Amino acid sequence: MPPMIMNGLFTQLLGAIVAVSLAPLFLGWVNQCRAWLSNRSAPPLLQPYLVIRKLLHKDAVLAENASPLFRVVPYILFGAMVTAAAIIPSLGTALPFAVCADAIALVGLFATARVFIALAAMDIGTAFGSMGARREMMVGFLAEPALLMVVFTASLICGSTALPTIADTLAGRTLAIYPSLAFAGVAFLMVLLAENARIPIDNPATHLELTMIHEAMVLEYSARHLALIEWASALKLFNYACIGFALFLPWGLAHEDNPLALLWALPLLGLKLIAAGAGLALIETVSAKLRIFRAPEFLAMAFMLAVLGLLVRLLLGS
Amino acid sequence: MSPQTQQEPAPIQGDFPARRLTVAADQWVHTAESLRPAGARLLALWASDERDHGADFTVHAAILKPSRLLVLELRVPEQQPVFPSLMPVFPAAARMERAVFDLLGLRAQGGDARPWLRHAAWPQDQFPLRRDFAAHRVFPNAQEAYPFVRVEGDGVHEIAVGPVHAGIIEPGHFRFSVVGEKLLRLEERLGYVHKGIEKRFEQLSLDAGQRLAARVSGDSAVAFSWAYCMALEGICGLAPPPRALYLRALLLERERLANHLGDLGALGNDAGFGFGLAQFSRLKENLLRLNEAAFGARYPMDFVVPGGVAADLAKDSKPPLLRQCAALEREVAGLRRIYDEHSGVQDRFAGCGRVAPELARSLGLMGLAGRASGQARDLRNDVAAPPYDRLSVKTAGRSEGDVAARVAVRFDEALESLRLCRKILDELPPGAVRAALPEQPPEGFGVGLVEGWRGPLLVALEAGPRGTIRRCHPHDCSWQNWPVLEHAVIGNIVPDFPLINKSFNLSYSGQDL
Numbered sequence: 001m002p003p004m005i006m007n008g009l010f011t012q013l014l015g016a017i018v019a020v021s022l023a024p025l026f027l028g029w030v031n032q033c034r035a036w037l038s039n040r041s042a043p044p045l046l047q048p049y050l051v052i053r054k055l056l057h058k059d060a061v062l063a064e065n066a067s068p069l070f071r072v073v074p075y076i077l078f079g080a081m082v083t084a085a086a087i088i089p090s091l092g093t094a095l096p097f098a099v100c101a102d103a104i105a106l107v108g109l110f111a112t113a114r115v116f117i118a119l120a121a122m123d124i125g126t127a128f129g130s131m132g133a134r135r136e137m138m139v140g141f142l143a144e145p146a147l148l149m150v151v152f153t154a155s156l157i158c159g160s161t162a163l164p165t166i167a168d169t170l171a172g173r174t175l176a177i178y179p180s181l182a183f184a185g186v187a188f189l190m191v192l193l194a195e196n197a198r199i200p201i202d203n204p205a206t207h208l209e210l211t212m213i214h215e216a217m218v219l220e221y222s223a224r225h226l227a228l229i230e231w232a233s234a235l236k237l238f239n240y241a242c243i244g245f246a247l248f249l250p251w252g253l254a255h256e257d258n259p260l261a262l263l264w265a266l267p268l269l270g271l272k273l274i275a276a277g278a279g280l281a282l283i284e285t286v287s288a289k290l291r292i293f294r295a296p297e298f299l300a301m302a303f304m305l306a307v308l309g310l311l312v313r314l315l316l317g318s
Numbered sequence: 319m320s321p322q323t324q325q326e327p328a329p330i331q332g333d334f335p336a337r338r339l340t341v342a343a344d345q346w347v348h349t350a351e352s353l354r355p356a357g358a359r360l361l362a363l364w365a366s367d368e369r370d371h372g373a374d375f376t377v378h379a380a381i382l383k384p385s386r387l388l389v390l391e392l393r394v395p396e397q398q399p400v401f402p403s404l405m406p407v408f409p410a411a412a413r414m415e416r417a418v419f420d421l422l423g424l425r426a427q428g429g430d431a432r433p434w435l436r437h438a439a440w441p442q443d444q445f446p447l448r449r450d451f452a453a454h455r456v457f458p459n460a461q462e463a464y465p466f467v468r469v470e471g472d473g474v475h476e477i478a479v480g481p482v483h484a485g486i487i488e489p490g491h492f493r494f495s496v497v498g499e500k501l502l503r504l505e506e507r508l509g510y511v512h513k514g515i516e517k518r519f520e521q522l523s524l525d526a527g528q529r530l531a532a533r534v535s536g537d538s539a540v541a542f543s544w545a546y547c548m549a550l551e552g553i554c555g556l557a558p559p560p561r562a563l564y565l566r567a568l569l570l571e572r573e574r575l576a577n578h579l580g581d582l583g584a585l586g587n588d589a590g591f592g593f594g595l596a597q598f599s600r601l602k603e604n605l606l607r608l609n610e611a612a613f614g615a616r617y618p619m620d621f622v623v624p625g626g627v628a629a630d631l632a633k634d635s636k637p638p639l640l641r642q643c644a645a646l647e648r649e650v651a652g653l654r655r656i657y658d659e660h661s662g663v664q665d666r667f668a669g670c671g672r673v674a675p676e677l678a679r680s681l682g683l684m685g686l687a688g689r690a691s692g693q694a695r696d697l698r699n700d701v702a703a704p705p706y707d708r709l710s711v712k713t714a715g716r717s718e719g720d721v722a723a724r725v726a727v728r729f730d731e732a733l734e735s736l737r738l739c740r741k742i743l744d745e746l747p748p749g750a751v752r753a754a755l756p757e758q759p760p761e762g763f764g765v766g767l768v769e770g771w772r773g774p775l776l777v778a779l780e781a782g783p784r785g786t787i788r789r790c791h792p793h794d795c796s797w798q799n800w801p802v803l804e805h806a807v808i809g810n811i812v813p814d815f816p817l818i819n820k821s822f823n824l825s826y827s828g829q830d831l
Contacts, residue, residue, distance in 0.1 A: 038596035127477040131812070200662065203590045207485035208816040210477075211588075219484075288662030289590020292499060292813045 011092035011254060011262065018266070019085035023238035024048035024231065026273050033281030048234055055227035063124045063220055073120035074221065074228035080113040081235035090242040091265045092254030093164035102161040103151040106243075107144060110195070110236075114140050117229075121217035128209050132216025135292065139201060139213065142299035143194045146187055149306030153184040154247050156313050163246055171250040179316070183309030185248050189283075190302035192240045194295070197233070199284040201295050211289070241276050245269070327388065332552030333703040336387035336765055343402060346392050350381065350407045358383045359682045359695075360408035361767075362776050362793035365418045367449045369396060375424055377401050379411075380765065380776055380793075385700045387767060389778070394424050403429040410682040410798040421447040421516070435509040435830065438462040446517055453517050469495035469503050477812065481510045488826035492815075499811040504804045511830040519790035524550055524759050524779075525624060527787050531777060532619040534792045535828030540566070540573040541770030542777065542792055543622040548703070548766030549779035550624050554759050560747040562626030563705040568742045569613065569621055571735040574771035575646070576605050576617075578732040581823050585725055586657065588817045589666040597653055601646060608642055611635060626752030640743055643736045650736070654729050667722035671806040671818030675717050683802045684795040685773015687822050690727045691719035697769035708745075709738055724821040759785050772796065772825065794828030 028045045035042035044050070062070070087101050087109075101109070118136055121129035155161045157180070158169035170181075194201040197214035206212060209219070218229050246253075252268040254261035290298060327337035341349050350360075362380040369375070375394040380387060394401050403426035404411040415426035416434035423445040425431070433442075438460040440446060446453075468476075474497055481489035491507040515534060519527055531546035532539040544566050551558060558566075579602040586594020606616040612635035613621050621628050657663055673683060675692030683691055694715040698706040714730035716723035759781055766777040773795035782788035803822050807815055 034592070038593040039600065040596045127475075131477065199590050205592065206590075207483075208588065209479060209484045210815050211813040285593055287590070288586075288660060288666055290662070291666060292811060294665070 005096060008094040008096040011094045012086060012097050014262065015089070015091045015095070016082060016086045018269075019088075019090060019235060019238055019242070020082060020231075022273075023234040024052060026238050026241065026277055027234040029274065029277040030237075030281050030284075033278045034285055037281055037285040048230070052227045052231055055222075055230065056224055058223040060223035060225055065124065066220075067123050069116075070120050070123040070220075071225070073116045074225040074232070076116045077113050077232040078228045078235070080109050080116075081232045081239060084109050084239045085235060085242075087163060088239055088242045089164045089167045089246050089253055090269060091262055093168045094255065095164050098162055098164050103155065103163050103166070104148065104161055106163070107147055107151065110147075111140070111144055113232075113236075117217055121220075124220045126220065128212070128216045128219050131210075132213055132219075135213045136217060139194050139295060139299065142296055142303065143191050146299060146303040146306050147191045147195075149303060149310055150184045150188045150191070150247070153180050153306065153309040153313055156310065157181075163243070167246040167250040167253055168255070170247070171253065180309045180313035181248060183305045183312060185244075187302045187306035187309065188244055188247065190298060190305075192244065193280075193283070194299055194302070196237045196240060198280065200287045200290045201298065203289050211292075238273075241273060242269075244276070245272050330387075330389070330552065330763060330765055331555055332764055332766070333548055334387065334701045334767060335385070336389065336767075338389040338391060338763065340391045340393070343392060343394075346390070347402050347404060347407060349390060350379065350404055353381055353383065353388070354407055356383060358388075359684070360404065360410050360798070361387070361774060361795075362778065362791065362797070363404065363411050363414035363418065364778065364791040364793070365394075365422045365424050365447075366780070366789045367422060367447060370449055375399065375422060377418065377424060378778065378791075379404060380778065382767075382774070384695065385702075387701075387765060389765065399424045400427050401425075402427055405429055408682055409680070410801065413801065414797060421445060423448065432465065433462075433509075435512045437509055437512070439512070446514060451517075453514070453521060464507060466493050466505050466507075467503070471497070471502075473497050474502060481507075490826050494812065494815070496812055499813070501807050501810050501812060501815065504807050504815075506800055506804060508800065508826060509830050511827050513827075513831065515831045516789075516791060519787050522787055524781055524785050524787055525755070527779070527790060528623055529620060531790075531792055532622075534831070535794055535796075535825040536617065536619075537577055537825065538573070538770040538772065538775060538794065538828065539617060539619040540569045540622055541768045541775055543619070544570060545766030545768040545775055545777040546779065546790075546792070547622055547624045548768065549764035549777050550755075550759070550766075550781070552764035552766070553762040553779065553781050554756055556625060556753055556755060558626040558753055559750045560705065561630075561749045562751045562753075564742050564746050565627045565631065565751060566622050567705050567709065568739060569618055569627075570768070570770075571738050571742070572605065572609060575732055575735045575739075576602055576609075577771040577823075578728045578735070579605065579650075581820065582653075582657075582725065582728055582732070584823075585667075585721070585817065585820055586663065588820050589663050591660065591663050594653070594657065594663075597649075601649055604642065605646070608635075608638060612639060623752070625755050626750070628752075630751045631746075636743055636746075640740060643740045643743075647733065647736050650729065650732055657725070657729075664722065666814075666817060667725055668720060670721040670814050671810055671821060673719040673802060673806045675719060677805060678719060678802070681802050681805065682798050684798045685769075686727055686731070686771070687724060687799055687802070688773065689714050690716045690723035692717040695774075697767060697774050701767055703767065705742075709741060711738065721817055721821040761788075770794075772823070773799070775828075792828075792831070794825050796824040796826075796829045799824050800829065 027048045032042040086097050087106055118133040121133040154166050158166045197204050202213040254265045327339040330336040358381050361382040365377045374396045377392045379390045413434050415429045419425050420433050420436040440457050477494040479492040481491045489510040493505045495503040528543050528546050532543035534542045579598050583595040583598025610616045612632050673691045678691035678693050694713050696713040698711040699713050712734050714727045716726055761781050763780050776793045778791045780788040807818055
């Protein structure tokens with residue numbers, strides 16, 4: 001086997017493993033920062049791992065009328081997020097797997113996961129599950145086009161929809177502020193908040209059933225199923241952060257011809273995550289949750305910014 | 319005119335002007351109606367079994383004129399246990415009358431016939447508060463269907479919430495009829511924490527009753543025990559020493575503060591603003607810790623006792639109490655600025671769960687929630703039982719009636735309570751803190767009336783022979799305010815309900831008894 005492919009496979013595998021293993025840590029870091037910012041003593045940094053371990057040790061309780069779909073959805077969800085992690089250039093851009101799925105496929109992958117979790121939420125037939133599914137779809141149908149527009153803006157600049165190519169091209173440009181990317185960046189941040197059930201759209205820490213979006217959908221899950229869902233949620237947040245880095249902070253990724261660069265790509269990724277986590281916590285601490293009918297306005301704003309980015313690129317070429 | 323001769327109202331001894339008046343059945347509704355234009359409100363409605371005194375049953379209605387209390391009494395014969403419903407005059411009477419049937423078997427004519435406090439824990443034909451019902455009886459578990467009011471229409475569906483909730487809160491069932499996210503109707507079903515408190519009172523001595531009264535609703539422990547003691551002291555014709563009254567007021571204001579601080583934090587949290595919860599929880603915790611240092615308990619349940627207070631202020635605790643008042647004033651004002659200037663929080667609060675002043679007046683909304691809807695009534699001012707007659711409380715008031723108004727009233731009252739605490743500590747009279755009750759308290763009827771943090775609460779106490787409790791009815795204004803919550807949510811969206819509910823923060827235990 002040529003060393004090029006070997007390098008690629010290694011980067012690919014390392015990226016997926018790093019994502020799966022570090023995702024809960026990133027979530028723990030965000031929670032840590034949120035606690036600090038509101039003068040609370042923080043839970044342990046490793047709390048998400050402890051939660052997953054606790055859940056894996058429990059016996060699963062299933063509703064009597066749960067269909068097989070309800071049982072498989074946690075695995076589908078987790079699988080979708082791991083696959084996404086393999087497409088996103090988090091450490092290096094030499095990803096042989098990425099040729100079979102570009103950024104549009106990535107958005108589709110997230111949409112597939114959403115459809116399945118919404119179906120599972122409605123499967124038991126409780127009022128909360130259907131309510132959560134309904135709200136999730138409302139958020140989703142507005143967030144997905146915005147995300148696509150962000151990706152298109154970057155694709156127009158780079159002439160490709162493959163994320164590794166985009167990251168490579170953007171990293172090679174001279175350091176400057178590109179108005180199109182600035183618009184897209186703000187739009188992306190808004191989509192990230194909405195898609196990951198963060199304040200101001202959803203509140204991941206709430207116990208009020210009637211206000212929940214994501215939590216309402218997973219109320220009926222327990223034990224290993226819930227562990228997988230929690231893990232998949234952490235992975236989703238990690239993936240979104242890495243998409244953000246690939247589009248807007250693409251420096252420091254290892255290239256195909258230089259596998260040793262992985263050695264410093266990893267600590268650099270850690271630094272980026274630390275900064276991103278702190279920034280996310282800051283946004284969440286200073287905002288209140290939006291009234292749910294403000295969510296469409298919020299996401300329409302994201303879409304509009306992304307379209308502006310696209311127009312700026314098309315018309316002004318900057 | 320009634321065939322019976324109209325009796326003169328008899329005064330009830332105590333700290334404030336109160337009278338009782340026995341009326342005939344055909345005058346029952348009419349008398350209530352004649353009081354209504356003067357701004358009278360129904361404070362409580364309960365019944366008692368007087369068959370051992372040869373007087374069948376009695377229904378009592380405590381009606382609060384702005385500064386006086388009138389207890390109307392109606393004899394109801396055992397052979398025909400029905401009485402006219404007060405619901406047309408005071409809508410708040412509906413649930414109290416249903417509870418009267420569940421507990422004593424007296425049916426209000428023209429009212430709702432569904433059970434209210436009875437959840438099939440005892441059979442329909444058994445009435446626990448009758449004197450021939452043995453308190454220790456146990457009935458097998460049963461299931462009974464409860465007919466909720468259904469809303470029909472295109473796309474209308476029901477969301478059933480509770481009685482077990484995702485958070486650690488008291489149990490209550492809420493049945494929402496919704497279209498999409500819009501609330502068409504809310505129906506509450508309470509009574510899940512019915513503990514038989516009123517029956518238990520009848521097994522206790524007058525002295526021990528205070529301990530039970532303090533535990534009717536944990537967040538109003540001081541208010542309930544004070545109201546109980548006020549009723550008992552009225553019966554005994556005993557005035558507690560001034561220092562004791564001042565210390566009671568100090569505790570009551572600190573109880574109000576603790577609850578307001580907790581609520582303000584929780585309201586921020588329910589709007590997704592966790593920062594508020596963290597800050598207000600810290601302030602509340604400081605308050606509770608100083609309670610422990612100064613009064614011996616974080617939540618001093620048994621500090622107010624018949625005749626005065628259980629102990630004097632702990633030595634050297636006056637300066638820290640004063641210092642805490644100053645610190646809280648500063649911090650609460652700072653946090654108020656943050657809440658007021660936070661557009662996200664204000665967007666959630668403003669216009670949410672609105673109760674217009676006219677609606678509040680007709681439904682008899684009370685206390686803090688009432689003051690946010692233009693009902694500027696406060697017993698600390700209106701009745702001004704000692705020591706409030708010398709403290710001149712500034713009544714908070716808003717007229718918007720939304721969550722923002724209830725938040726603003728809480729801020730105003732918290733700051734006013736801090737001012738009162740300082741004034742009380744500055745003017746604290748010297749002397750004893752407890753007067754002895756007579757060896758053998760006389761038989762008689764007394765009422766205690768206290769403005770708790772949530773609103774007015776009443777304890778009606780009837781002393782039996784040899785220091786026993788013949789009947790005791792503790793009443794929290796949650797009875798009046800729960801039905802108004804059903805109106806407040808109409809037209810709002812489902813995810814705003816927790817915020818609206820928290821802005822009222824009503825007691826389950828206090829109304830389930």
